[in-house]
Amino acid sequence: MNDNCINHEYYMRVSDRILALIRRIFHNNPEFRHDSMKHVARFAPIIPLMGGRPDLSKTLNRVVTFADGSNPLHFGAPIVLAAGANKTAKRICDYANMGFGGISVGTATRHVREGNTHRPRIGFIENDRAIHNSMGLNNDGVEAVTRRTDAQIAAAHRAGMCVGISVAETPGLTDENEKVKDIIESFSIAYRVADYIEINVSCPNTGENRLDLDMSFIDKIFSEIKNYRDAQSYRKAVYAKLSPDMEEAHTATIMDALVKAGVNGVVIGNTYPTKKIENLPVRVKYNELTPLRADGDCGGMSGRPLYENMVKNVKFIREHYPQMSVMACGGIDHGYKIYDLIKLGVDAVQCYSVVAFRWMAAHAMRKELQEALSKDGFKTLADYDSKNPKG
Template identity: 75%
Template structure:
């Protein structure tokens, strides 16, 4: 189905202007502002004007199935909170209050990481509605994160959340065998707890060479991961998180490798490398990204400017690799975009930057998604899938 790519606009409400005021007040403390979303999620049900409650309405429920009979994934709605929002896996169920139907926690590494030490590690581009960051994979380690997910998983399912864990190799390792052992261990620990696993091979903000740029090593990683998974009695879905800056030739090479190794799907994509900001439709200049550029240009950008690039990648992958499950991520800030992407063949979407710019963003996007479906004559996503089966 040919779908027009429209970067749907949303109009600022009074509550959105309050958010803008909060960003202005905490301009000199961007990491605090970034981290405060967890408090919003927790307090949403108790503050009348926020209207925060888990939305368990059936019309927006989404089920992802896999041809290799991996466990199906059940989302309260196809809007997932992307990795980076909840790095600790604490109070997972709170994020159902603010409208999400799934959450990917992490990204987790084998052991505790402080992340990059320069401050600030995050900044907001108000005009572009974008965020640039170089957090450096700060996290408490995969064992701590997996243990917390395991304790909360049943409760999360009751709240309508499907829970994934994002894992990555530990930056700083130089020996290939040590790197491989490290990520396999992280994968095996996360696998025991989560509904699905997301392998982050494309993080641009650690100062290390990205794994997805080394095709031979990437193939070793995914071959070993899928081999290990296939020895287990329970088959959970494995997704590869790709970078949005890949050339067509490199994208083809990665997708061919993922198909060969049996990976279930892709998350398209990660933050866009800050050093390539000129490739995006933004007015901000590369030299203006201070002090984040002082980290050696290893940061990444997320938000509205990534949308057109992400759509091109999604359309290409779906056309040439229809067997792959696709989760779209990049500039998704409107429910009509979610619907357009579903019509393009996407199973679900991830977002995070939008919560800094839209009040109760996921709830607003759910309402817009429902409106878009009704305009096309569908009362639910299930009805849409029944009338438009995937090939």
């Protein structure tokens, strides 16, 4: 197993400095900056010098297959826009303009949610190239998200994008049976349409306990998901999105349960609870962060500081659970990082925060990934996969 996962640095181009200027101009409007990505994605092809168009070359195509016969996943590039960027599933194909080869829409809950009513509920940490948020799973509900995805998924495939739907339990439920029913209903609705379904059991931003800390509940959820999948005439891939802050023993306990339930893979991981950021290589202190909820909590952190911790978790999963597909998420902001993770056995990466700090980040990372492959003598990612089969 490759142990050389460097936290590669990228060169600040003029466009990146323009992006930094935009962040400074709108520093008092963090949610506007967060939400403006959809407009950038839409108009990227016509904005001068942006270079925002779908990359339909086959150089970075990747097909992920599963031993249990689940439908394979076809990525135009193994760079997936993480859940939280497009919560509504509107205008999915626009994100191909930004260079993404896949997208997880949502996270969606069974019913419409306003989310956290406190403002601000998102903050940018400039010196650490990080973001912290406590959006509170605001979304239009899984039925609307799935209906919109259904109407667009064929066009998304033509644009080189694999489309997953992220679902989570609706916060506020107290009865355990109602909680299980809620998340299984969301899962079954998304299952009809999505290429893959991502179960978010680790959101730290709702003011309630994370599901991945309750093993009894985890067993019930994924047992019911297994029963549902086994009763279907077709089989789609299921991923569990886990928190990045768990001890190895607890990670192993969850992984054992996921393997038993036939889950195909994991997303490693979610945002990092800011209460624990002293464990990350950051300059900012917890008491310097802007409170994002009425109770003073500062939500979860994403961005560059999560990379080394994410790599540690990926190595643990790949070593002890090699049968599990892995999507790596956390601090991925360079194409050489993607290549290092691919050499660890990762199938795809997810990212989002990087788009706030790198101009057309996915396109930039595509070029860097192609360069890394070329240095090792591979013309395409398919060439690498044919010479380095998994399993």
